[in-house]
Amino acid sequence: MNHVVKMLLSITIGNVVATSLFILIVHETSFQLHSTYWIFSYIAGLFNFYVIEHQTKAYQLLNLYKFQAHYDFLTGVLNKRKFDEVLSEAFTKKLKQPIHQMSLIYLDIDYFKTINDQYGHHEGDIVLKEIGTRLIKNTRSSDYIGRIGGEEFAVLLPNCTIEKTWQIAERLRKKIADQPIYLKNGLSIHTTVSIGCAYSQGIGADIKQLPIIADQELYKAKESGRNQVSFSERKKDHLT
Incomplete structure (x- = not known):
């Protein structure tokens, strides 16, 4: 309604200016002519307003559908389907x-199951959302982040060296472990993550082994006590 009022006001101002110019320059003072012009200008204005509003809402809905199709509604990162598409x-x-x-x-x-059991699923959602936010803040703009499971995330790092991969993974682990997460009930909790990394030079069939290797490294990190990064390539290269 506020938009309609603004639109009518702008048309009225335009009509006043146009009518004044007609009277001053053309010396046209016909009431019938001016009233007809005013009526048609309002009709055309309302029609244009309807078309623009309809197109705007359609565009907003399209963007919303695209977001829902590609992104996880809770964390704001890519959903599993879109992340798998990016990986492919x-x-x-x-x-x-x-x-x-x-x-x-x-x-x-x-x-994570303990968090849900102890504090409830609503608070668990807060944890997931905060983890997603920290992943976004602590990765590169060229990286792709996805939520691929209930409490499992993935990060694809194009053109990333072994050492840089380790640095990013360790930074993510520390940013999550060192900073508390504040729940809706007023409490704050500390949570940790286990991380598995895989690296490929981007050539040959080995590139398609990345998900398998990353999953194996994640399992090693969890079996070794959690809250750590497992990356066999870094150890092979004797990086410190």
């Missing part, structure tokens, strides 16, 4: 940027 594009070298090497990180929230 990376395997076939169809991502927007050229790929010379690539890493994949799998991340799982430690003892």
Whole structure:
């Protein structure tokens, strides 16, 4: 309604200006002519307003549907279907940027079931949302983040070296472990994550083994005590 009032006001001001110019310049003072002009200008204005509003709402709905189709509604990162699509594009070298090497990180929230059982699923959602936010803040703009399971996330790192992969993974682990998460009930809790990393030079069939290797490394991190990063490639290269 506020938009309608503004639209009518703008038409009225335009009509006043146009009518004044007609009278001053053309010396046209016909009441019938001016009243007809005013009526048609309001009709045309209302019609244009309806068309613009309809197109705007349709565009907003389209963007909403696109977001819901590609993103996880809770965490704001890519959903599993879209992340798998991005991963497939990376395997076939169809991502927007050229790929010379690539890493994949799998991340799982430690003892998430206990959080849900102790504080409730609504508070568990707060934890998931905060984890998603920290992943976004502590990765590169060229990286792809997805929620691929209930409490499991994945990060695809195009053109990322072994050492840089380790640095990003460790940064994510520390940012999650060192900072408390504030729940709706006023309490704050500390949570940790286990992380598995896989690396490929981006050539040959080995690139499609990234999800398998990352999952194996994640399992090693969880079996070794959780709250740690497991990355066999880094150990092979004797990086410190």
